[in-house]
Amino acid sequence: MHRIAVVVVSPVLSFDVSIPLMVFNSVPHYDVRICTARPGTMPTVGGPDIVVPYGLDRVDWADTVIAVGSGGEQAPPETLAALRKAADGGARIASLCTGAFVLAQADLLDGRRATTHWGLAGDLAARFTEVDVQPDRLFVEDGGIYTSAGAAAAIDLCLHLVRLDYGAAVANTAARLAVVSPVRPGGQSQYIETPLPAERGTSLAATRAWALERLDRPLSLADLAAHASMSVRTLTRRFHAETGTSPLQWLLLRRIDRARELLETTRLPMGQVAAQSGLGGADSLRKHMVNLVGLTPTAYRAGFTRLPAGT
Structure with a gap:
């Protein structure tokens, strides 16, 4: 089993937390744990409260660590320290949507290409000048660190990670079970003129x-x-x-x-x-x-x- 720790930083959308659970739990190859600096009940933006059961010790346990949430706000110092330790230890590091701000605060994106939701890409570039922000990408990999744009692009990145781990057949199975399209390439534009026909x-x-x-x-x-x-x-x-x-x-x-x-x-x-x-x-x-x-x-x-x- 490939172990994944999803590190949640408030404020967060419940949808962003659900994406890795939906994709990785759709095939029998992953053990996914949701964790945060202070386990317990956490409010979400415009949605119901969620319960985050695990603390940051799950980051040490994981093969892949995925940061979600923050909305661009400052993450707790213990969260940033845990992410740096995981990266130093060889874990695969990723972020979904505004989780890129968390990785940037941990200095993990310095000198690397990265992306986030197009509406916040300018803010990411302005605040973290050492990051090469790619605003028109669905997801980006640089040096083993993966960042994605928002919403559906986060699904694309998770499916891409499944494909890297277990191949196209398993990734396509995950997409079918999650009732989403097969993974789109990361270089595809975020700007789709007609997202709904x-x-x-x-x-x-x-x-x-x-x-x-x-x-x-x-x-x-x-x-x-x-x-x-x-x-x-x-x-x-x-x-x-x-x-x-x-x-x-x-x-x-x-x-x-x-x-x-x-x-x-x-x-x-x-x-x-x-x-x-x-x-x-x-x-x-x-x-x-x-x-x-x-x-x-x-x-x-x-x-x-x-x-x-x-x-």
Whole structure:
């Protein structure tokens, strides 16, 4: 079991506390504990009180430590000391939304790239000038420290951590069980013009679902536009407005996701993995895996296979 300590700093949204519980507890690989400097009942912003049962000793126990809350306010000194000790001890450190302010107060973001909710990114940059704030990112990793933007982006970061730990198949299972979309890439923009599709039938969700069923086939912008019954130019504009990325980049990322699952769950030769993912041949598969995942297909399979040895 991978042990996770979620360090809560008041003021906090109850939603921010619930995100790591929802994502990590949806698969049987994690032991998640909620902790704070002063255990007990804690008020939340605009929501019900929560009970935080554990103290900061859980930080020493954890493999991953996630800071949530603070709203930009000063965290207790004992919390900052516990986070520094965890980082020095080799724990993976992360924050959700305004938890980035807590990591910054602990000096853990000095000289690193980081993000937070876009509405507070300017404040983070102004108060902590040693931090390279990336306001237009869903989540950022720098030197083993992970920060996310707010709300749904925090879900994306948690799913990303699951994928790092146990691979794409487990992360996609976690997403399905939590009834959320598969993890979006951290570099995707926070600024989505149409986060909720209009009710006039203009959403491209049906076209994206259609494309996902045909990842093993060549798909062009013209094919996507034809399915959506619109011009390529209109498709591109609306696709970016709904997803924050271009149609072809989205399609490439979905093909890589398919390849990762096949590498984890089958022993198909690399050429067949590439073909079933729509990535052409083994050379193309290798190129895209190295560029986007940082591992060759062989290394990825060795590290994340879900098959028993000898099968």
